[in-house]
Amino acid sequence: MCLLDGRDDVPLRRIQRRKGGHCALNETTHGISDPAPAEPIASPHDLTTSEERPSTRHFVAVISALSGIQLLAMIDGTVVIFALPKIQNELGLSDAMRSWVITIYVLASGGLMLLGGRIGDTIGHKRTLILGAALFTFTSAMCGVAWDGGVLVAARLLKGVAAAFVAPTAMALVATTFPKGPTRNTAVAVFGAISSVGSVVGLVAGGALAEVSWRLAFLVNVPIGLVVIYLAATALRETNKKRMKLDAAGGVLATLACTAAIFGLSTGPEKGWLSTVTLGSGLVTVAAFAAFILVERTAENPIVPLTLFFDRNRLATFAATFLTGGVTFTMAVLIALYVQNVMGYGPMHAAIAFVPFAFATAVGAGVASRLVTRFPPRALVITGGIVLLGAISCGSTLSRGAPYFPNLALPIVVAGIGLGMINVPLGLALIASVRVDELGPISAIAVMLRSLAGPLVLAVIQAAITARTLRAGGSRGPVKAVNGAQMHALENGFTYGWVCLGGVVTLIGAVALLIGYTAQQVARAQEVKTALDVEGR
Known part of the structure; x- marks a missing residue:
């Protein structure tokens, strides 16, 4: 087997592929190699060879389809x-239903993404991409014409399922469509650049379109989706299909457990924590999670191999990654709601106000990239957490009349900056001390x-905000209907929410203390990963 950390006295120099598909980590002085087979992540020779270079027109059509979706x-x-605020006001949604508009999409896409990738391997990536793009386009139209909250949430659920199909399939098609070398x-x-700017584009575009009508934020996807379907149908070639038993039960149970947990957390403040609902x-959460563990232990091709969680360092890294993802998502939503519902910003103004966050994250990541080979991951994660806590502390003191700069x-x-400093060491720690064939599943x-x-984290924080707001005399309904006293209660609720989010950041630091990887291990793992990326694996 190929380990990505090696021994402390064995610097990793290069990776070579042996005949028969074996992987060896070669060292010029020690001559170390390991003959165990490693599974390639993708093979471009299913469709093309290094001599078969696509024409410029074909290249543009393919990359437009894949990058577009x-x-x-x-x-x-x-x-x-x-x-969200405009949607809530127009459709008359409660705070709980408002949260479902955004969380149901992320739940479905995240919970079913591993299963979506397996389906692409089974029935063919081209077919999966076209079916997913068609469902995505149809549900975008349904979101745009939704007449009540139930229809909108249902359409967002199906849209998340579509995203779970197209996201991993598009990435796989980049590897299998283009030959090794400059073309790939x-x-x-190009694909990576699109992925990097996607979140920023989404924020600005969403704000600009919502300024006119929130429905445009969904309907704009329809013509783009139709173009993607046409390009995929005419420019892509089908990939080889693999016969494998799909772990559909695992994907559904994981999503069900998270959905039930979020439903309980979101309804608790309104229905009561001891209510039947x-x-x-x-109970559904516990039962679904227990069933998920049982299914994954016995599945032929589990979507989550449980053996990957048996290492303490890796388990701590997974936990810190989970919490960091929750903090990032929750912070974005809370800022968007606060600046519009409390500070009175319009959607476009609010979106532009948040853009510096994306660039600051890149700066923090750049700083961490330079330090990660000198300091252990937990040191950088804790440092980034302290920086993030400072930002949250300042944010919790905001008031309605505060100016944008510098408050x-x-x-x-x-x-x-703090989140960027956290994400880089966690990403590298995930690939420390793993075999080459484990890189794909771990990622x-x-x-x-x-x-x-x-x-999940948003549901917890939103429940805390709602409970605090109601205790202070606030209301559950749209902000446009509240009076001055209720607005003050809402502001008080948000302040409490920021304090709770700071508690989650503190928990990230506590978990990071359990990550025992050294800077040398992370540096060697990064060296091997870079070599694999150069090989196109």
């Missing part, structure tokens, strides 16, 4: 954030954990 899937996770490198660069949701801009920028699990964490 990836951009739509990413944008839809953020595009609705700054439209260019395709990967809340307690029933808790709001400074905490947003500092929070972005997929990390994506799923980050996706599911957002709705």
